[in-house]
Amino acid sequence: MVEVSEDVVARLGASVAAVLPLIALRVPAGPAAGLGRLGAPDDPALRTAVRRRAAMADVAGARARGVLARPGPPRPVPRGVGVPRPMPAGPVAWAGSPTADGSALLAALGDVEPLLAERLLGALELLVDDLRLAGVPDLTACVEPAPAGQYVVTESAGQSEAVAAARTVDLLHPGVAELIESLCRRLAAHDQLREPLAVGEGDEASVAAGHGAAHLALAVATASAVLGQVPVPAFVDRPAAVVGLAVGAAVVLLREAPMPAAYESALLAKARADYLLPRHSVGSVTVSGHRFALAESGFPERADFGGNGLVSVVDGGVVIRTGVEHGPVTVIARVLAEPPASVEAAGWDEVVEVGWRASHGRASVRGPDGGGDPTLARITPPWPGDYRLRVHARGRDDVDDPWAESYELVVWQAPAAPEVVHRRTDRLGHRLRGEPEPDRAPRPEMAYRWLRRSTLSEAATVTVVTGAPVGQVLEAFGADPARPEPMRDIAADLAARGSIDPWVAVLDTGAAVVAVEYNGFQGSSEPVLRQASARGRAASLYWSVDADRRLSFAEDGQMLAAFEPPAAGDLPSTVAAALTGLDLHDVRDRNAKGLVAVERFTGRGLTADDMARIEAAGIGFRIVPHMPPLYPYDPRRVDARLGLDLAALDALPEARLRDAAWWAVAEAASHTDLAGDPDIAESVATRTLTGAALQRARRAQLEAGQERWLWLAAHRATNPDARAAVTDALDAARYAAGPHASVLLDRARAKIA
Structure with missing residues (x-):
């Protein structure tokens, strides 16, 4: 790539600074905020706008790794992703796979979610088409001409038009992407762009959006200036190429640029506004050296477990002593709005309660080797103060069974108070406290x-x-x-x-x-x-x-x-x-x-x-399963959707109840393929399930559909409790009746009323 002089960068900076605010206003707030958060790696939950794109199909990847000689007419391709006509015979360059990207810009563009790129293209393409930058210096000497005798085939499946157009332009004019990336880096650090890129106070979303929109606007203006002096073929949509290259450049810039000065306080304000109690999280932490911690930052270097055998209070948090030397342990974390009503010691070997003072809050469960489960990150309240922590531990003695050891941390805000040991029963705790180990028989x-x-x-x-x-x-x-x-x-x-x-x-x-x-x-x-x-x-x-x-x-x-x-x-x-x-x-x-x-x-x-x-x-x-148990009548079990008058049901004599139960079976059967079936007819006539009917009823439980529900209705109709026989048989009969269920229930209500 040809080196660009400082004078050319300064003149280009003046042109870009003049249009940057106009472009930034047209960037949608949502995508802008997603891009703007790329420089906030400590908040992975916020980084959802851009993620690694799926790999291309195997055939496309294979073509991207080599040069294929394939003269002949091109295949049809979508607008903006195509080939020149007429096509000369010659070497083929294949665009479309991230493996073919030679620049950081194109590699970053491969990380962009296609829908995000398409949304930005839709928002900016009309503006880019009409955009005219005044005083742009001559950049043609910085762009390499297209290689002679080469034609391009591009793969557009699964990717944004902006992405495909950007890659095509860079193949036609090698080095364009690197030039735009280099110019954007230099302009972002130039004094002329300091004020246009600055972001004022606001909430987290607006600060992130302003940060992202300003850098994307810088990249759009720069890409537009460069492509304005490059012969872009008619088959490539120029606004799509500009937006695609600009998005890639913006991702590169925003991953490296420091967040605005206002962002830290805005993020803290957002965390405090969004923080609700109680909270409950479950995850795991990788223990090393028999330790993990609940700490605000870093991992405490020193800890003394001689006092209670489990927890050591240190600057910035607490360290917990484990039985396992290295590996994952399960941790349940609960943060409460007020002290727990009681001590839940059952099922735990050790329970110790301590106090510590948080300097800023947002403590995380972490191991000595760093990292940690995101579900256990920044779990404590995002403000300073005095806190109580109750640590529950079990399985520390079961070092041969990594699944046995687990912990529960319960946190709430409370004034400073002395340490309290609620339970101390495991052998490790006794050893750490210098006490004789308890002699227990194996469980x-x-x-x-x-x-x-x-x-x-x-x-x-x-x-x-x-x-x-x-x-x-x-x-x-x-x-x-x-x-x-x-x-x-x-x-x-x-x-x-x-x-x-x-x-x-x-x-x-x-x-x-x-x-x-x-x-x-x-x-x-x-x-x-x-x-x-x-x-x-x-x-x-x-x-x-x-x-x-x-x-x-x-x-x-x-x-x-x-x-x-x-x-x-x-x-x-x-x-x-x-x-x-x-x-x-x-x-x-x-x-x-x-x-x-x-x-x-x-x-x-x-x-x-x-x-x-x-x-x-x-x-x-x-197994051919037995029929389900039959239970006595309980009005609380009657489905309200049956619409039965339970008072009228209670007033009916047993004979009427039996009639209604078996009527439901016969009525449901008339709406199924078993209408007129001799086993069903015999069951209704004798009001029982015997012999072949019982075996068929049992086998029907292995299948879904109307037949299963019909036999269930017949089985339930045999319930010794007459009221249960009616309600439970109707409950199954409505499913057996299928689309005729409402008619069946209407007639059943009339019989019971």
Whole structure:
């Protein structure tokens, strides 16, 4: 690139300064603010206007990496992205991939979101087309002529017209992009542009927008001046090329330019205006040297944990001592408007409360090596003052299990006060405080830590049954013992159909039968457990990826208890004994604790060796599920959309209620493909589900659609509670009736009124 003299830059600066305010006024505030925030790297949440553009298609990238000899007529291309006619034979230059960009300007342009470039083009193209700069010096000597005998093919798919036009011009006139970038850099530092680029006081958005608009206007004027002296072919839209090159130059400038002096205070004012309490964040921090911190800036160099064994107050924040030496730990952060009502010590090993004084606020959770989870950045209030911090820690002694260790930080503003230790139970804390370590027996749930590394880690149901052979257990689940299938085939079939139909694998351990559902929950249902426990005991634990859990216990064909841990209310003595010593309020190892309870109740648990045997055998059985349980009438469960007069319902005799329930089934059937079906007709006539009808009803639960809802309506109509039979049957019948649901409900209301 030819060196441009200082005199030429000064003369160009005068021309640019004259039009810069006019151009800046035409830049939309939103895109301008997005560009203006590029120089604020400490606020990544604000940097949403520009991001890395997706890579081009493989074929385009391949063409960008070489020179292809391809004479012949060009293919049709959009306006402003094309080729000259007639086309001579010769080497081909391919524009369109970021890998082909040779200048910082074009590389920056590749980072711009296409919609942002298009919005700026739409706002500025008419202005650029009419823009005339007075006194522009001669720049033709600074631009290289187009190489002779070359033609250009450009790729426009997925990119802005402004971007494609800018790249095409730079290929036709190599060095144009570098010239514009160089001139913009020099002009941005020139005394003549100091006042036009200056931004006054205002809120964060207006200061950022003013900053971005001024630098983009500088780049637009400069690019317009250069391209005004370059022979741009007719097939390239000149305003699009100007805007494209200007946006790239503005991105380069704004990434490096310091933010306006008013921006820091404006950003702080915005942070304070937007800060709401309470706040709740969850993330992770990378620990190093057994430490992480909640600090306003940097990482504190020194910390003393000899006092409480967990937290050290330092200048600018606090440092927390971890059990793990290096690696990520989970951190929950809560910032409250007032002190917490109580101390939540259950489930935590150590809880310590300290005070510290913030010099400016906006403290972040960070590790010694820098960085940190954005969700834990600048979480404390953005103003100075005295604060209280309550640190909860668990799992610091479980150094062999990186998933066990986690922390909760609770922050609120409060006057300075002495340190308070609410709980001190882990061995690490005792060692740091110079105290004798407590002597504790290993927790029983530790035997199930292998579960986290198994195929059951995310979701499963484990059921253990005593007093029944494998065949009876499978029949209790609704599976056919005579129809085993390879587990791999079952999984492949379900994946191909996008289905979650239930299936189960079983293992006869001699003392008990262990049933495992990898992604099902039939073992937690009452019909399964009642039938399975007819001559012994059955217990199950179900858990899901949504952290749902259910512990269930049955004996001699009777349900004893079923609940989501921890249990509420009185439990039978046999169930209570199985839960003795298990802290179900503690979130750690809840699945493992549940399996301990199952093992205690049945006398047999699930081991890693059991799972290895089940998976080595690779045999599963498909389940035809039992019908759902029927519950007594409860007016709170009646869907208001049914529009029923509940007082009138209460006044009806049982015979009328039964008539209404089975009428709903028959009416719904008349609107489905099962109208006139003999099994439906027999069920309505006998008011029961028996034999073939029951089997069809069970199989219908594996499918979606009207048939499933019709059989559910028939099942619900058998409810011993007559009022529940009416309301629940109608609830299912309306779905079975499909588009005729409103007619069905209108007629049902008339029968009940």
